[in-house]
Amino acid sequence: MAEHMPVDKTFKLFIGGAFPRSESGRTFQLHSADGKLLANAAKASRKDLREAVKAARGAQAGWAGRTAYNRGQVLYRVAEVMESRKAEFTSVLREMGQTARTARSEVDRSIDRWVWYAGWADKVHQVLGTVNPVAGPYFNFTFPEPTGVVVVASPDDPPLLGLLSRLAPVIVSGNTAVVATGGAAALAAVTLAEVLATSDVPGGVVNILTGDKAELLPWALGHMDVNSVDLTGAPDGLADDAVAAAADNVKRIVRADPAGASPHMIGDFLEMKTVWHPIGR
């Protein structure tokens, strides 16, 4: 019997739970560290970004409306699927040039990071919220709510741990995300998209655009229906006036440690709401 001939994967975008090609028809080539062509990946356009933001906006109220316990379980389920696909993630990192040992370590840490954040879903309110002793007969409390739609510039390094470390704190509280990724790191993002598509994460909660971050981010920063942009993984050359455009609708701009983990990193994508009510008979 003839040897099995490999079936190469087509690398597409992930928008609203579906895997479309870029509407522009554009692609860019992804090569392994040793120069072998891995894929012609979809190169997202401005229109793709708009579609992704639309999908994220459409999914946001429903996702935020889930109970925190439910969101925690949905995210935990993602870790379960990742665990079962460890070999695939490891081989993706190896193709980027990592040693077997480093690749395995990054995959393990990435899964653990995701589980860690899944557990925060129903705890972050208790760490970041307060009951406030105001000087009067009022019950007064402050609790966090998601900001809305967040565009995440995924870090190039570490490719998988960075992606998960920035994405998890965005969605765990009920935000929806549009991830912009490029270069070799896009391999990790596309693989994650396949995990998300087979998990319980509702379509539109995470949307992934592969392409040129330097091209995508100015459009995201100027988009009036985006509430926040995480520039942790933004390319160095991102122009000041592109970032300044975020002020057009007072976007929350976040920059953080690409591989860090903290409940305060969840807090970067939260709004604090304070409610007053009189106390009386």
Added chain:
Amino acid sequence: MAPSDKTPEPFGIDYAPAPESTAVVDIADGYGHFINGDFVESLSGATFATVNPATEEHLAYVADGSAEDVDRAVAAARAAFEGPWGQMSGSQRGKYLFRIARQLQERSREFAVLETLDGGKPIKESRDLDLPLSAAWFFYYAGWADKLEYAFPNRTMAPHGVAGQIVPWNFPLMMAAWKLAPALAAGNTVVLKPAETTPLTALLLADVLRDVDLPPGVVNIVTGAGVTGAALVDHPGVDKLAFTGSTGVGKAIQRAASARRIPLTLELGGKAAHIVFEDSAVDQAVEGVVTGIYSNQGHVCCAGSRLLVEESIADEFVERLMRRISTLRLGDPLDKNTDVGAINSADQLQRITDLVATGVAEGADLHQPGCDLPDKGYWFPPTVFTGVQQSHTVAREEIFGPVLTVQTFRTAEEAVEKANNTPYGLSAGIWTEKGSKILWMAEKLRAGVVWANTYNRFDPASPFGGYKESGFGREGGLHGLAPYLRERTGAKGRGA
């Protein structure tokens, strides 16, 4: 009186004048900037005048700050940060703040009268709200200064350095207190710019700062208008910016700060929905709506400027509202019986007048109680628009004056939809006696402060700030302390 008459005659009750004495206040001919513990003239010698908006009387000349003056102030703040203030223990910093709180309480009447003279707000508001809250703000944050490790467990925090703070003219001293207290408690030094129409209470505060022996340079005050503020925003020696004011200026500041990547807090405009259900305590709701829009002449970023009333009670509610408005006493802000004072400036009066004219031109129905406006000064009567469409300018733009729009709704979902249909998200009000509906609404409204069965309450322990284009960051409470600290990198407490 026919039931359809929406503007009944006021009650026939006359009040004898009850003016607060101005003898307690001693206004100088001129004021310099407060830099490094001394009052100094502008390097250019430039000044501007501040007037009493209720009488148009000249009050004082105030130094007009240039970039060079800002530079001097930032240098003084930097020296104080690297010198005494930066090396001081938290408990010592806290003691200075406690002293400031006490001084404000002791000199409260003097500050209140000066606030009313310079800004036009009714003395009962400056006396009962601005001053007590200003003192309380310092007292509250004083206690945090030596407890930062409990405020931010598992994180090693440090102050930013020099904070640049720009405050508005609607609550001049209180906004300065909201900004200074957490900044100083956290260990920063400050350059503060008060608004150009209301600089005097901040300059009187400088007097207090000297009296409590606050080290020179810890707080510096540079007076001036937009040019002065822009110089502060652009100064490379400023490590953190905080601004309260209009959304337009806030966006410009965000643009400027983004290139320098310095932390920023913005407390901007609002167009709050004030939602009244048919099952509310209607008389209380009327009081709440009146407080929400007419206190401080509507010069309140969180003013409840859009009344959304359930259709089933709309006619009755508006009638009761108009009856209550007709009893509001407009006039001398120093009079202890005055409910509605003077508009803060000629410019603001023009803006309100123009927007109200637009409201009429676009087809909304104007209602104003028949009340006499004083001959001199800047005045605008309490105003209600009915027949308002969501698309009307007066329902969309922040007027920052005593102007209420009225719209109706049939379901709670519709109320939420209309309330959230704005780029702003600072505050909202809900009136219903049904608890589950309050919590359902409070969750759905995209606003940073939700008042249920009350309105316009503030407290130093209560975080205040906006969603969306109303800004980011909070003032008040633990959440108001965080923007004045940064996390040292490499700190412990990282997760998995």
